[in-house]
Amino acid sequence: MKQKIAIVGAGIIGMSAARVLQRAGADVIVYDPEEPGAICSFGNAGNIAIDHVRPLSRLDVLATVPRMLMDPLAPLCLKPAGLPAAWPWLWRAAVASRPSQVQRGTAGLAALLGAARAAWDDEIKLSGLEDLFRTEGALVVYEQPASLTATAADAQILRDHGVRVDMLSADRINQLVPGLARPAAGGRFYPDAAHTIDPRGIVTRLAERFVAEGGTIRRERVTGFLQADGRVAGIQTPVRAETVGAVVLASGLASRPLAEQLGARTPIGGERGYHVVLQNGPALDLSVTFAERGFIATPMRMGVRLAGTVELGAGTDPDWRRAEALLHHMRTLYGRDDLAEASRWTGDRPTLPDYLPMLGASPKARNAIFAFGHQHIGLTLAAVTGRLVRDLVLERPVALDLSACRTDRFGRL
Ligand SMILES: Cc1cc2nc3c(=O)[nH]c(=O)nc-3n(C[C@H](O)[C@H](O)[C@H](O)COP(=O)(O)OP(=O)(O)OC[C@H]3O[C@@H](n4cnc5c(N)ncnc54)[C@H](O)[C@@H]3O)c2cc1C
Numbered sequence: 001m002k003q004k005i006a007i008v009g010a011g012i013i014g015m016s017a018a019r020v021l022q023r024a025g026a027d028v029i030v031y032d033p034e035e036p037g038a039i040c041s042f043g044n045a046g047n048i049a050i051d052h053v054r055p056l057s058r059l060d061v062l063a064t065v066p067r068m069l070m071d072p073l074a075p076l077c078l079k080p081a082g083l084p085a086a087w088p089w090l091w092r093a094a095v096a097s098r099p100s101q102v103q104r105g106t107a108g109l110a111a112l113l114g115a116a117r118a119a120w121d122d123e124i125k126l127s128g129l130e131d132l133f134r135t136e137g138a139l140v141v142y143e144q145p146a147s148l149t150a151t152a153a154d155a156q157i158l159r160d161h162g163v164r165v166d167m168l169s170a171d172r173i174n175q176l177v178p179g180l181a182r183p184a185a186g187g188r189f190y191p192d193a194a195h196t197i198d199p200r201g202i203v204t205r206l207a208e209r210f211v212a213e214g215g216t217i218r219r220e221r222v223t224g225f226l227q228a229d230g231r232v233a234g235i236q237t238p239v240r241a242e243t244v245g246a247v248v249l250a251s252g253l254a255s256r257p258l259a260e261q262l263g264a265r266t267p268i269g270g271e272r273g274y275h276v277v278l279q280n281g282p283a284l285d286l287s288v289t290f291a292e293r294g295f296i297a298t299p300m301r302m303g304v305r306l307a308g309t310v311e312l313g314a315g316t317d318p319d320w321r322r323a324e325a326l327l328h329h330m331r332t333l334y335g336r337d338d339l340a341e342a343s344r345w346t347g348d349r350p351t352l353p354d355y356l357p358m359l360g361a362s363p364k365a366r367n368a369i370f371a372f373g374h375q376h377i378g379l380t381l382a383a384v385t386g387r388l389v390r391d392l393v394l395e396r397p398v399a400l401d402l403s404a405c406r407t408d409r410f411g412r413l
Contacts, residue, residue: 002026002027003026003245003246003394004026004027004243004244005021005026005027005028005029005245005246005247005393006029006222006242006246006247006248007028007029007030007247007248007250008031008032008235008248008249008250008258009030009031009032009249009250009251009254009255009372010030010031010032010034010036010037010203010207010217011032011036011037011040011041011203011250011251011252011378012037012041012199012202012206012378012379012382013371013372013374013378013381013385013386014030014248014250014251014371015030015036015037015203015207015210016383016385016386017248017250017386017389018030018210018215018386019123019126019127019209019210019386020123020386020387020389020390021386021389021390022210022214022215023126026393026394028210028215028216029215029216029218029242029244030207030210030215030216030218031217031218031220031221031222031235031237032219032220033219033220033221034219036206036207037199037200037202037203037204037207038200039252039347040252040253040347040349040378041199041200041203041378042199042200042345042347043199043200043275043345043346043347044199044273044275044307044347044379045195045199045275045287045298045305045307045308046195046196046197046199046298046305046307046379047193047195047289047296047298047379048116048117048120048138048194048196048379048380049113049193049376049380050113050114050116050117050190050192050193050380051113051163051165051190051193052109052113052376052377052380053106053109053110053113053157053158053163054102054106054109054154054158055102055106055109055354055355055356056355056375057093057096057097057102057353057355058102059097062094062097064076065078072325073293073325073328073329074294075294075295075308075310076294076309076310076311076312077309077310077311077312077319078311079311079312079313079314079315079319080313081313081315082312082313082314082315083313085313086269088267089269089312090312090353092267092354092410093353093354096353096355101354104404105355105356105404106157106161107161107404108356108401108403108404108405109355109356109404110161110163111400112357112384112400112405113380113381114161114162115384115387115399115400116381116383117192117193117194119383119386119387120133120194120382120384122383123383123386127209128205129202129205129206132196132197132198132201132202132205133195133196134196134197134285134299135194136285136286137189137190137191137193137194137286138190138193138195138286138287138288139168139173139176139177139188139190139286139287139288140188140189140288140289140291141177141180141184141187141288141289141290141291142185142186142187142291142292143182143185143290143291143292144292145185145186147185147291147292148187155167155188163190163192164190164191164192165188165189166189166190166191167187167188168186168187168188168189169186170183170185170186172187173186173187176285176286177284177288178282178283179282179283179334180333180334181332181333181335181336182332182335193287195286195287195298195299196300196379197299197300197301198300198302199379201301202379220237220238220240221237221238222235222251222258223238224236224258225261225262225365225368226241226243227364230364230365230366231367231368232246232247232262232365232367232368235247245367246367246368246393247365247367247368247369248369248371248389248393249262249362249368249369249371249372250372250389251372252350252372252374253268253270253348253349255350255358255373256268259358259362259370259372259407262362262363262364262365262368262370263362263363263365263408263412263413264358264362264370264407264408264411264412264413265410265411265412265413266352266358266410267352267353267410268350268351268352268372269312269352269353270314270348270349270350270351271311271348271349271351271376272310272311272312272314272318272322272346272347272348272349273307273308273310273311273346273347273348273349274308274309274320274322274323274345274346275305275306275307275323275326275344275345275346276305276306276307276324276326276341276343276344277300277302277303277304277305277306277343277344278303278304278327278330278339278340278341278342279340279341279342280338280339281297281303281304281330281339282304282334282336283299284297284298284299285299286299287299290329290333293329293333294308295307295308295309295326296308297330302342302343306327306330307326308326309322309326310349314348318346320344322346323344323345323346327341349375349376349378350373350374351373351376352373352375352410353410354409355375356373356404356405357371357372357373357374357375357381357385358370358372358373358406358407359371359388359389359405359407360392360405360406360407361407362407363408369392369393371388371389387399
């Protein structure tokens, strides 16, 4: 009989894992009260960001925080009202900024990101996603010569961790990104990066293929687990208790209560981001990060999408001034006051304070596999996470060293 596996969460991580486990011969059931891809996976920047090997909890990033907090257009914003609730996360992030820990974290992320592009290439073929991806690489534009010079050490760290980085002259950048009213000082090109023209569309397509090939999606919230003898024996929803052979916890930012039932202290926090889709954006062939302004412009099916900003301590209501700041930046960069918004969105990145996902067996049940906390790179890491989850669930040898992603690294409960 096929092994029955429950996946909690139908975001990009859960649906990627569902597809891989299905192909491995398992009977997979995905639970989510929402439509697939309706939460954080809906509105991201679409970048297969293989360059994000450095955790953002670092001393050099912390040093820029006071200056950014003074600037309403800066990529980072800390909401005073949310500070008491965000404080434990911030404290842990500061602790995680110790150079030795950053070094371990960089190695951990580099291992995952080094396998990310090949995993997506494979999944694109197997799930028929070719029309949703563009593989021209990605650009980073620097406006100030001083910022370009200051990033030389960063580029070297990326290269040391296997990321191909080409430095581009100002002339080359201005050819590749025509129309900038503020000519670039120079930039970088990541030849192995890629982007999608429809982030939500990928999750929808994966879900459609999953169901077409025999998978089940139940629109139900998982509320708990039936545990016996160090294993999960079943899952509980408001309408049923279902016996399962293994569980994958891929519920993004909402994973904490379920992960804590499975024995892991889980200080996950939301880093709120925003996007604005332009009605009349400039012509772009590939995704472009504007480094000093901290946002990405990605050409998508629905228009050029501007995405970014990190808001910590956010309440329930969006602060749409953060989305308007993205539009303001783009108008300034292109000297085009006519750039107009077609739609806007906000979502909370699921981020653990050390910027590593939890990826591995839970402390209390070895057949409960955690796959959440993918911070700014959940789309990028989804396909490789799916493959690692398969090996963890089926107790096969795992190809990568996942020690930095241990599920008990913040403590056991
Ligand atoms: C502005 C912005 C830009 C970004 N840009 C990029 C980018 O360019 N590249 C990149 O790689 N990443 C990017 N990201 C990050 C990426 O979007 C996330 O890391 C990713 O979407 C996380 O996916 P997920 O499946 O873990 O979470 P989600 O998409 O949030 O899915 C989790 C699912 O679990 C479900 N769930 C929760 N609780 C339960 C429960 N109890 N029972 C059942 N289901 C449950 C939820 O309903 C949800 O559908 C960006 C994020 C933002 C906000």
